[in-house]
Amino acid sequence: MSERANLPPVYLDYQATTPCDPRVVQAMLPWFTEKFGNPSSATHAYGREAEAAVERARAQLAALIGAEPREIVFTSGATEANNLAVKGAAHFHRAFGKDHIVTLASEHKCVLESCLALEREGFRVTFLPVERNGLVDLARLEAALDERSLLVSVMAAHNEIGVLQPMAEIGKLCRARAILFHTDAAQAVGKIPIDVNQWGVDLMSISGHKIYGPKGIGALYVRRRPRARIAPLFDGGGQERGLRSGTLPTPLCVGLGEAAKIAQDGLAEEAARLLSLRNRFLAGIRARLPDAVVNGDLERRLPGNLNFSFAGVPAPDLMAACPGLALSSGSACTAASIEPSYVLRALGLSDALAAASIRIGLGRFTTAEEVDYSVETMAQAVRRLVPPMTSATARAT
Amino acid sequence: MSVRTAYLDWNATAPVLPEVAEAMAEALALCGNPSSVHRWGRAARQAVEAARAEVAALAGVSPDDVIFTSGGSEANHLALRGIDAPKFVSAIEHDSVLAAAPEATRIPVQTDGLVDLAALEAMLEDGALVSLMHANNETGVIQPVAAAARLVHARGGLLHSDAVQSAGKLPLDRRALGADLMTLSAHKIGGPQGVGALIAAPDLALQPLITGGGQERGRRAGTENVAGIVGFGVAARLARARLGQAAGVAALRDEAEAHMLAAVPARIFGVGAPRLANTLCIAMPGVAAATQVMALDLAGVMVSAGAACSSGKVRRSHVLAAMGAGDDADCAIRVSLGWSTTAAEIDRLVEAWAALYARSRVNAA
Numbered sequence: 001m002s003e004r005a006n007l008p009p010v011y012l013d014y015q016a017t018t019p020c021d022p023r024v025v026q027a028m029l030p031w032f033t034e035k036f037g038n039p040s041s042a043t044h045a046y047g048r049e050a051e052a053a054v055e056r057a058r059a060q061l062a063a064l065i066g067a068e069p070r071e072i073v074f075t076s077g078a079t080e081a082n083n084l085a086v087k088g089a090a091h092f093h094r095a096f097g098k099d100h101i102v103t104l105a106s107e108h109k110c111v112l113e114s115c116l117a118l119e120r121e122g123f124r125v126t127f128l129p130v131e132r133n134g135l136v137d138l139a140r141l142e143a144a145l146d147e148r149s150l151l152v153s154v155m156a157a158h159n160e161i162g163v164l165q166p167m168a169e170i171g172k173l174c175r176a177r178a179i180l181f182h183t184d185a186a187q188a189v190g191k192i193p194i195d196v197n198q199w200g201v202d203l204m205s206i207s208g209h210k211i212y213g214p215k216g217i218g219a220l221y222v223r224r225r226p227r228a229r230i231a232p233l234f235d236g237g238g239q240e241r242g243l244r245s246g247t248l249p250t251p252l253c254v255g256l257g258e259a260a261k262i263a264q265d266g267l268a269e270e271a272a273r274l275l276s277l278r279n280r281f282l283a284g285i286r287a288r289l290p291d292a293v294v295n296g297d298l299e300r301r302l303p304g305n306l307n308f309s310f311a312g313v314p315a316p317d318l319m320a321a322c323p324g325l326a327l328s329s330g331s332a333c334t335a336a337s338i339e340p341s342y343v344l345r346a347l348g349l350s351d352a353l354a355a356a357s358i359r360i361g362l363g364r365f366t367t368a369e370e371v372d373y374s375v376e377t378m379a380q381a382v383r384r385l386v387p388p389m390t391s392a393t394a395r396a397t
Numbered sequence: 398m399s400v401r402t403a404y405l406d407w408n409a410t411a412p413v414l415p416e417v418a419e420a421m422a423e424a425l426a427l428c429g430n431p432s433s434v435h436r437w438g439r440a441a442r443q444a445v446e447a448a449r450a451e452v453a454a455l456a457g458v459s460p461d462d463v464i465f466t467s468g469g470s471e472a473n474h475l476a477l478r479g480i481d482a483p484k485f486v487s488a489i490e491h492d493s494v495l496a497a498a499p500e501a502t503r504i505p506v507q508t509d510g511l512v513d514l515a516a517l518e519a520m521l522e523d524g525a526l527v528s529l530m531h532a533n534n535e536t537g538v539i540q541p542v543a544a545a546a547r548l549v550h551a552r553g554g555l556l557h558s559d560a561v562q563s564a565g566k567l568p569l570d571r572r573a574l575g576a577d578l579m580t581l582s583a584h585k586i587g588g589p590q591g592v593g594a595l596i597a598a599p600d601l602a603l604q605p606l607i608t609g610g611g612q613e614r615g616r617r618a619g620t621e622n623v624a625g626i627v628g629f630g631v632a633a634r635l636a637r638a639r640l641g642q643a644a645g646v647a648a649l650r651d652e653a654e655a656h657m658l659a660a661v662p663a664r665i666f667g668v669g670a671p672r673l674a675n676t677l678c679i680a681m682p683g684v685a686a687a688t689q690v691m692a693l694d695l696a697g698v699m700v701s702a703g704a705a706c707s708s709g710k711v712r713r714s715h716v717l718a719a720m721g722a723g724d725d726a727d728c729a730i731r732v733s734l735g736w737s738t739t740a741a742e743i744d745r746l747v748e749a750w751a752a753l754y755a756r757s758r759v760n761a762a
Contacts, residue, residue, distance in 0.1 A: 009436055011437065013433055013435065013437075013438075016430040016432075016433050016438070017620065018428065020425045025425045032413035033412055033415065038406075038584075038590075040409075041406060041410070043690040043702060044690070044693075044700070045699065076471070076591065076619060077619045077622075079607055079609045080607050082609070108609070109610050110618055111609075113609050114608055114609070116608075117608055209430075214622075214624060214625075215622045215624065215625070216622025216623075216625045217591065233474075233606065234474040234493070234606065246467060246470035247584065248590065249590035249591025249625070251589065251590070251591075252589075252622075252625070319435070325435075326435035326436060327435065328434070328435070
């Protein structure tokens with residue numbers, strides 16, 4: 001282990017953000033300086049060249065999810081895309097007597113906060129509980145739908161526990177009732193194969209910086225047939241077919257397009273490699289710490305994600321004891337707060353176990369050596385920190 | 398010396414400065430979510446906060462007043478939609494302001510492009526939000542923001558000023574301007590597209606437009622555009638350093654104006670009012686703006702017919718219409734200069750424009 005002493009910490013937080021792939025950075029750089037036009041400046045060559053680059057990127061991103069290029073609306077990120085989808089659907093369909101939204105209690109904060117904002121405007125929101133494995137019960141979801149439901153929003157791959165929801169089944173339930181189906185796929189895109197038609201989604205949020213692209217860019221997929229109708233979040237210049245005004249950031253669009261292309265080219269191999277690293281991680285931890293609890297379903301799960309609870313070892317203590325590892329206790333958005341993850345409590349975990357949860361995110365630049373080092377470091381720290389009686393107590397319950 | 402192309406559309410967007418591109422390339426190589434508590438997260442957070450201080454310095458405010466957004470359009474929406482008050486917006490505001498508050502009462506402007514302060518005073522209600530841009534994007538006319546702010550504050554209201562076009566071209570001092578809220582954009586000052594800011598004091602009640610992870614003190618959710626924000630910070634620092642150099646740009650603009658007027662019986666908009674040193678809005682009577690920008694484009698000269706935002710379509714400018722321009726509004730082009738504009742580029746513009754006028758006279762005859 002001493003050979004890592006002068007190296008930066010092992011990055012195990014790929015669900016919070018990913019490093020921008022050097023190929024992505026290279027693709028972006030010319031669009032900052034020599035090719036700097038405003039893509040809306042159709043009156044001259046600099047503008048048209050920028051517009052062509054944006055359209056190439058749009059096609060690359062569409063190809064990754066089986067969509068048409070004109071179904072892609074660029075946004076400033078997945079948070080904006082989620083706000084646009086949820087608030088935009090609600091505001092558009094209110095005029096048609098629809099006022100009800102169904103989502104899960106374990107969704108990302110930005111979906112939950114958007115729903116809460118809509119509740120204050122008079123919309124009804126059902127926050128469905130999930131099963132202990134993190135998955136939604138389809139019968140319960142179906143029972144929650146009513147005549148005035150306008151939207152179902154379910155995260156494709158979970159940001160903390162990595163579980164993959166049954167998208168195609170949810171899509172069928174929604175389509176049969178002409179209810180819009182939105183998914184926050186920020187963690188799923190580029191990691192697992194996605195076909196918007198096979199899933200039957202109408203709206204899908206995408207993030208640049210979760211797929212080795214830049215921060216500050218994302219997209220919302222908006223289905224054209226049958227058409228998903230939403231109201232814009234902001235208005236003005238009329239860019240993105242009126243759904244999202246504002247000057248398009250050409251270099252960021254190009255970066256997202258390139259990131260999508262790289263992800264698509266190596267998707268199957270990379271998923272298999274990450275799954276094998278994850279299995280190595282899990283086997284290593286289980287061999288050393290038989291009491292470790294894995295949160296969330298292990299079968300229906302992102303290849304690069306693990307989420308452990310070590311009973312009696314609060315996550316902040318474990319992170320402090322592992323300065324050589326870049327870890328997180330859950331969503332980065334709320335990482336600074338030390339309250340236990342609302343997601344894990346939604347899974348039925350006690351506050352103590354939820355407060356003892358650690359998220360492991362493996363990614364494109366993770367190596368087997370890093371996994372082995374991380375397992376050993378974490379196991380030693382847990383053994384040092386675990387109170388003598390806790391492991392026996394935890395086993396007994 | 399002759400040049401092949403002349404980029405004279407700086408009010409649409411400006412090239413990213415080399416120092417900015419360098420800083421961004423470095424920041425893109427940083428991996429870290431500024432909200433993460435580990436070392437990489439903290440490094441990203443530090444980069445964001447250093448940039449916040451630079452942007453604050455450009456605007457003459459404290460770093461706590463800076464809310465990073467995805468650009469000027471979003472910042473304008475956050476200001477106009479985030480405050481619950483009767484709204485008044487000048488008739489020449491950017492489309493993003495007009496669209497953010499379609500219900501707002503429009504404040505008329507005079508024929509010189511300056512807002513009609515007497516009309517504002519007569520129509521103003523107590524506790525209103527008034528939006529008056531610092532400098533207009535099409536004509537460059539600098540608005541009497543401080544005087545408007547005094548009227549608004551006397552009635553217990555708030556003033557928002559879209560300073561996207563004036564930042565880096567005029568000294569910005571929020572207190573002197575009297576603005577409670579201010580909009581900035583990075584890509585007009587040599588920073589990247591996709592980042593901007595709303596300036597608003599932390600204790601100002603502002604409803605967020607984008608909700609979620611609680612970033613930007615709960616006023617704007619979403620993982621920060623770290624590299625973009627870093628680029629904005631460097632661009633803001635360089636813009637402050639460049640403020641003393643407006644004279645060179647003004648001389649070139651005045652030269653363009655003089656030569657274009659000598660060649661064509663043209664009409665210049667906003668000529669009687671204080672204007673940004675880099676902007677020239679000029680009409681060639683009888684020749685449609687679309688024809689002019691196409692002819693100039695073929696000659697390698699890049700200008701625009703009004704704002705760049707309207708999905709490429711050339712339509713009558715609401716700004717010139719509000720100034721009572723009549724049919725001349727359909728014949729107006731916007732020429733806008735920047736820090737690297739050369740005399741040779743101006744020559745190319747004047748030459749191509751004069752040639753177009755000569756051709757149009759032949760065709761007409």
